[in-house]
Amino acid sequence: MASGGAAGPGLAFELSVPFPTSLLAWTALGSLGPDPEPRKGGILKELDVTENVLHARWRADEARILRVSISSFLDHLSLVVETMDLFGPVA
Amino acid sequence: MPVVIGFEGSANKIGVGIVRDGEVLSNPRRTYVTPPGQGFLPSDTARHHRSCILAVLQEALHEAGLKPSDIDAVAFTKGPGMGAPLVTVAVVARTVAQLWGKPLLGVNHCVGHIEMGRLVTGAQNPTVLYVSGGNTQVIAYSERRYRIFGETIDIAVGNCLDRFARVLKISNDPSPGYNIEQMAKKGQKLVELPYTVKGMDVSFSGILSHIEDVAHRMLATKECTPEDLCFSLQETLFAMLVEITERAMAHTGSHEALIVGGVGCNERLQEMMGIMCQERGAKLFATDERFCIDNGAMIAQAGWEMFRSGQVTSLEDSWITQRYRTDEVEVTWRD
Known part of the structure; x- marks a missing residue:
């Protein structure tokens, strides 16, 4: 899932988040994937899942824009995980 | 079910x-x-x-x-x-x-x-005045759409009230609009403010700028009290809303009016809308803060x-x- 406009070769960041099961990793992708980056251009974010791991990759022109996107992603990710802890399948 | x-x-x-x-x-x-x-x-x-x-x-x-x-x-x-x-x-x-x-x-x-307003009040096919901190619209249903008859061309009426509350440092607890309403009940004097209805639309940003400009001077010289300003602002804003709602009702031939949105729990707005509806032989529906x-x-x-x-x-x-x-x-x- 790609969002935002084309970003130059500038900065890159990668994150891998393991979940207890593949289903939960796909659920996280389904929750975090639909919203496009609020800013048009200057940042490119991709999410995908392999087995039980959610991968997030960023490319951005400026560190400031990259930081904002990563930080908001982490806020939403932790909310997804908290929601799974409360309402998800009992491990 | x-x-x-x-x-x-x-x-x-x-x-x-x-x-x-x-x-x-x-x-x-x-x-x-x-x-x-x-x-x-x-x-x-x-x-x-x-x-x-x-x-x-x-x-x-x-x-x-x-x-x-x-x-x-x-x-x-x-x-x-x-x-x-x-x-x-x-x-x-x-x-x-x-x-x-x-x-x-x-x-x-x-x-x-x-939909919540229709459910709670039982209004069948009302002309809707939707007034909140982010939105100000007069709406009527036709052909599978809620059609906008009139709206604000700049800020929402609730935004105008909220920002006025900030000028006077009125508390935001439980909400700035509620506190303005309580203060307005003690207002004695109507301070003249711009009245900006443009056809079916309304504009509030000029009224806000005006009151921001004059408020501190008028209060310092004791020309009016904060309560008078709350009263005057409410009367002016709500009169504008009643005017465009009435025009929409005349156009649609509707005999029901429904107020929804956060500003809709203001009892003075409900009272002014109620008088307009009564004069037209229409029925007003409103809900409480819940x-x-x-x-x-x-x-x-x-x-x-x-x-x-x-x-x-x-x-x-x-x-x-x-x-x-x-x-x-x-x-x-x-x-």
Whole structure:
């Protein structure tokens, strides 16, 4: 899932988040994937899942824009995980 | 008997409500209250919502006496509203919908207000005055759309009141509008303010600039009291709203008026609208703060109508949008 406009070769960041099961990793992708980056251009974010791991990759022109996107992603990710802890399948 | 849970968090309220066939089973809500003189910013509001949304969700289920398996669909506010708070709420709605294996329903916030108003008051086909901190519209239903007859061309009426409250450092607890209303009751003198109706539309930003300019000088010279300013602002703004609502009712031939949105719980606005309706032989419908002010049940109710008429929102289409006009929604549940 790609969002935002084309970003130059500038900065890159990668994150891998393991979940207890593949289903939960796909659920996280389904929750975090639909919203496009609020800013048009200057940042490119991709999410995908392999087995039980959610991968997030960023490319951005400026560190400031990259930081904002990563930080908001982490806020939403932790909310997804908290929601799974409360309402998800009992491990 | 579908049971729909609704998530709302497009502004500074976070609410989760559960509705079963027109019955509100639970509707807890929390409000992000900022200090006097300050408005609520998107990132701080989103942080507030993140910190309490799961507690509000648990409260909603507990109060309704339901388990997740009793829920048939998950509704959430798709827009319009502030981006960061909308995403926060959508993320939780998508997560629980997937965990519980239930369909999602992306609801237009304005349509949520209208459907809740219709449900609570029993109004059949009203001309709707929708007034809140983010929206000001006069709406009537025709041919599967809620059509906008008139609206603000700049800021919302509630935004004008909220920002005036900041000028006078009036408390935001429980809400700036409520405190202005209480002060206005003690107003003695009508201070003349610009009156800006433009055809079917209204403009509030000039009135706000004007009152911001003169307030401190008039108060310093004791030309008027803060109470007089609250009174004068309310009378002017509400007269404008009554005027465009009346014109819309004359045009549609409607005999029902319905006030929805947070400003709609202002009793002076209800009184002024009531006088207009009485003079026209029409009936006024309004709700109290439980349902006027943003809440989860209104999203559940609009979602329930969508669900009943066969609409669902796929995950891919569940992106939030800060701009989402009332008349963009096809109203598939009304004739």
